[in-house]
Amino acid sequence: MKQLSQAQFEFLQGVFGADKVNSGDSARKLHGRDFSGHPSHLPAVVVWPQETGQISRLLAWAQEEAVPITPWGAGTSTEGNPIPLAGGVVVDMVEMNRVLNLWPQDMQVEVEAGVGFQDLNHSLRHEGLFFPPDPGAWATIGGMIANNASGIRTVKYGMTKDYVQELEVVLPGGRVIDTGNRAHKSSSGYDLARLFVGSEGTLGIVTRAVLRLAGMPEHFLAVVAGFPSTNAACQAVTELIRHGTDPAALELLTPPLARLLNRVNGLDLPESPLLFMEFVGFSARSLEEVLEIAREVCAELGAQGFEAGLGKVNRDRIWSARNAAAETIKQTHAGLEIMITDAAVPMSAYEELIAFSEQQVTGSGQVGYVFGHAGDGNLHLVWMGDPKDPAQWQKLEQANRAIVEKAIDLGGTATGEHGVGMGKSKFMLAEHGASMEVMAQIKDTLDPKGIMNPGKIFPAASTGVHSS
Ligand SMILES: Cc1cc2nc3c(=O)[nH]c(=O)nc-3n(C[C@H](O)[C@H](O)[C@H](O)COP(=O)(O)OP(=O)(O)OC[C@H]3O[C@@H](n4cnc5c(N)ncnc54)[C@H](O)[C@@H]3O)c2cc1C
Structure with a gap:
């Protein structure tokens, strides 16, 4: 759907206000592609909601009129996830960006889906708490939930799904559900909150989330080690984990990337298979013990360069080079x-x-x-x-x-x-087999007209397993 009728456009202006509905070329182009090389597809119009009620009205109308809807966070996906393949309306969530509640004792926070995770962490800096999943790019919490994002600290802290307690979701047709709770554990029925994690905007729009937080560690230790072979570097990864060093990050770089980062960032990394490691702890002494174990493990596997105890400036330079790879x-x-x-x-x-x-x-x-x-x-x-x-x-x-x-x-x-x-x-059929049919049934039940982010997750219709 490349264009909306005048009546449809006026409906959207009535819901969102004239200044929050834009069908101009630049707004459409900015919402036509993500970070990947997947080709651009332009929406007919972009809207910027301010509250859940507007999204509910939008999805009731869109289902009625069979208008495709694609939620949009920051557009940093790398697989074309937010590209509006079927045109229609892109719902840019970035203005729903408030931190609504903080429960420091419970280590939980309630946010609107458009808040950036870095902004959330900035607002938590005086509480000694943080939201650990970190995809590197400036991403929204809604986009992270929808992609089940993670990143360099997953080895210690897990993925976005591990931090979702409760979600408010608007379903196609406009129904608003609140799923999950704030208890630390629950075995109460189907885990619907996690059904929406990783659903890439194909089942509904997440508007609000209660998230778990982690305590900010006081001490950090960064280590870089070069290895004689990729095999040795990979073995070191397994051994470091098996020895209980509990790394907060374990990143592998192969020599061509080390060379590129040296050239562009003026670094001096060994140009061999490399591990970037980070350990965190509550005291410098506990980290010294971890360091000794890490040094021994790496030495046994023939590590040629083992640079530890990097100062903050060097550590930040290395991690920002890795993040920007x-x-x-x-x-x-x-x-x-x-x-x-x-x-x-x-x-x-x-x-x-x-x-x-x-x-x-x-x-x-x-x-x-x-x-x-x-x-x-x-x-x-x-x-x-x-x-x-x-x-x-x-x-x-x-x-x-x-x-x-x-x-x-x-x-x-x-x-x-x-x-x-x-x-x-x-690749979905090869990976999931018959489970794909169950996924398609879930999709068809929640989104019978197939208006939510059409063309994503499910393979093309010719494969026999697809959603309507
Ligand atoms: C340089 C770079 C490095 C990256 N590194 C990593 C990495 O290490 N780990 C990682 O996991 N990812 C990484 N990514 C990918 C990307 O940053 C993440 O997937 C991120 O979570 C996307 O968030 P976003 O806000 O940009 O969402 P978008 O890209 O805008 O959208 C992502 C998906 O979520 C849907 N969506 C957005 N908001 C909502 C909502 N409120 N409700 C329902 N659906 C919604 C969209 O329709 C789309 O399907 C990287 C990206 C870049 C550019």
Whole structure:
């Protein structure tokens, strides 16, 4: 749906106010694509709700008129998740950004879905609390819930799903439900709150969330170690976890990325397979003990450089370079588009997946950088290519497919954290088999007219398992 009728447009102005409805070219283009190389699709109009009641009226109307609806957080997805494939209305949540309640004793906070997680953490800084999932980019809580985002600290702190206590969700048709509760545990019926986690805006719009928080540690220790082989680096990951060092981050970088980060950021990293590690603790002494164990584990595996006790400035430089790795790769290959492989496997298979991925990069002759959240078996491979060169883009697609299929064969998943969006839907049947039919039934029950973020998660209709 590329355009709305005058009456439809006026309805939206009546609900949201004239200044919160925009069908101009620039607003539509800004909401037509995400961080990925997936092609842009423009919505007919963008709206900026201020409160849940407006969204309820919108979804009642949209179901009645069969108007496609795509929720939008910050648009930082990497699989085309918020691209409005069928046009219609994009619902930009960013103005619903209030922190509503804080319960420091319960370590819980209630927020509107459009709040940025960094802004939330900034507002919590004097409480000694924080919301740990960190996807690196400026993302909204609603987008993180919808993608079940995680990031470099997942190895210790878990994913967004682990922090969701309670959600307010507006369903297609306009019904508003409140699901979950604030108790630390509950075995009360189906866990509907978690049904919406990872649903990528295909089941409804999350408007409010009660989230768990974690205590901010007082002491940090950053370590960088270079290894003689990727195999040794991966073994170190397993051993560090098995020895109970409880790392807060364990990131693997392969030499081409280390070289790039050195060049662009003026760093001096060893240009061998590298581990970036972070440990946190309540005292400097406890961290010294952890450091000794980490040093021994790495030495036994032949680590050549083991730089520990990095000062805050160095630590921040290294972590900000790592956090910006995807941006850096994109910026240094101007004119090309990004494709990201985000498969995850059990820890025992991580080394095999990394080695296979490095072979795919070499074999394809394309630009690709291998790295990953090694502590949770999550590979990232950032490919750069030109979608306007079909032969070249196809080579990337083939290599990406080979890696994802390998990950699934190894007992893993097509996507560790970025979600399915448009890019990974073709792998859903291979990964989920008959469960896909159950997912389609859930989708059809909650969204019988298929208005919510159409074209995402489910494979194309030709596969036989799709939602209406
Ligand atoms: C440089 C870079 C690095 C990244 N690194 C990581 C990483 O380490 N880990 C990781 O997990 N991700 C990573 N990402 C991906 C991305 O940042 C996350 O997936 C993030 O959670 C997306 O949030 P967003 O607010 O941008 O949501 P959007 O991209 O706007 O939307 C994401 C999905 O959520 C839906 N949605 C948005 N708001 C709502 C709502 N209120 N209710 C229902 N559905 C909604 C959208 O329709 C879409 O399907 C990275 C992205 C970039 C650009």
